[in-house]
Amino acid sequence: MSKLGQLSKSVGVAGCLVTLCDLTQPIAPFATYIAALSLVVLLVLGIIKLFSKSWGENHTIFGYFVLIVFVLSTALTVYQHQTKDAKKKGLIASKLTTVQEIQASLGMVNAQLVEANKSLKSIDKQMENTKKEVSENPRKELANLGIPWNSEDFYKAIVHNDEAIIDLFFQGGMQIDRIATEYAGNSILTHIIYDPKSNWKDVLEKAKDSGFNFNTKIRYNHGSKEGTPVYIAMKQEEYEVAEYILKQGVNTDEVEKVFKAALIKAKKTVNSAKPKECVRDQNDHFNMSYGSCVKRYRNILKNRESAQHSLKKAQKVLGLVNKYK
Numbered sequence: 001m002s003k004l005g006q007l008s009k010s011v012g013v014a015g016c017l018v019t020l021c022d023l024t025q026p027i028a029p030f031a032t033y034i035a036a037l038s039l040v041v042l043l044v045l046g047i048i049k050l051f052s053k054s055w056g057e058n059h060t061i062f063g064y065f066v067l068i069v070f071v072l073s074t075a076l077t078v079y080q081h082q083t084k085d086a087k088k089k090g091l092i093a094s095k096l097t098t099v100q101e102i103q104a105s106l107g108m109v110n111a112q113l114v115e116a117n118k119s120l121k122s123i124d125k126q127m128e129n130t131k132k133e134v135s136e137n138p139r140k141e142l143a144n145l146g147i148p149w150n151s152e153d154f155y156k157a158i159v160h161n162d163e164a165i166i167d168l169f170f171q172g173g174m175q176i177d178r179i180a181t182e183y184a185g186n187s188i189l190t191h192i193i194y195d196p197k198s199n200w201k202d203v204l205e206k207a208k209d210s211g212f213n214f215n216t217k218i219r220y221n222h223g224s225k226e227g228t229p230v231y232i233a234m235k236q237e238e239y240e241v242a243e244y245i246l247k248q249g250v251n252t253d254e255v256e257k258v259f260k261a262a263l264i265k266a267k268k269t270v271n272s273a274k275p276k277e278c279v280r281d282q283n284d285h286f287n288m289s290y291g292s293c294v295k296r297y298r299n300i301l302k303n304r305e306s307a308q309h310s311l312k313k314a315q316k317v318l319g320l321v322n323k324y325k
Contacts, residue, residue, distance in 0.1 A: 025090030185223025269307035
């Protein structure tokens with residue numbers, strides 16, 4: 001047989017071998033194995049040819065055969081890895097449905113895997129139904145998560161910015177005016193105003209979407225007093241929170257009444273005559289009169305400083321009220 005004929009035969013055999021590797025891809029990545037094996041054989045043949053004196057024609061033909069197998073199997077491996085389907089089923093099967101059916105009929109595609117896939121689909125469907133059932137009862141879902149239905153755990157979720165848990169509480173009917181007994185008897189919203197976390201606006205948006213009325217009076221001062229959220233926010237000088245609440249179109253009568261009175265009182269104190277500095281009387285040997293004078297003087301100055309702060313605060317509050325009125 002001529003060299004050309006032998007080479008053609010080698011190409012044919014190598015092609016059949018590589019095609020078989022592709023068809024059996026569902027069982028194992030044989031093309032990759034063959035490519036690696038043929039590379040090793042080529043290296044061995046190269047070493048033999050380098051050091052052996054008895055290299056014959058048969059060795060050359062075999063070397064060509066191994067080289068062709070290496071090239072074809074490497075090319076096939078590259079093409080198989082281009083798509084997920086080809087990597088799983090083989091290049092030919094990914095293109096031809098008939099070949100897939102033949103693979104299945106020969107048992108290359110494990111029947112157990114098919115059954116497992118069916119079972120997984122069934123489980124997914126059951127989980128979807130269960131999720132739907134649980135989602136219709138957020139309190140039940142919270143219980144399944146080990147979270148009690150109470151205002152304390154609701155506020156903990158807000159503090160930790162656990163959005164999924166916050167949503168479940170709102171969906172279950174929890175509202176932010178609830179009293180959190182473990183938190184000094186104030187309402188949840190009071191604590192949000194006292195110490196606004198990064199998610200305060202999102203929480204108030206969720207409360208609004210859940211139907212919360214921002215005119216609702218809430219407990220503050222260890223639960224001993226009630227006031228509107230906007231009044232408490234102004235009182236705490238949390239003006240960003242106050243502005244958000246004002247934008248909801250709330251009643252500001254309480255705020256205006258309190259801060260107008262505070263404005264008048266502060267102006268009166270600030271505009272009052274400055275106290276005279278104390279002068280020590282030489283006959284006051286025990287500094288009793290002088291000491292009392294100094295004490296009164298310091299108290300007056302302190303009250304004037306406090307009044308100046310109250311004046312600025314009242315002006316800012318009333319300015320915000322007028323802005324959104």
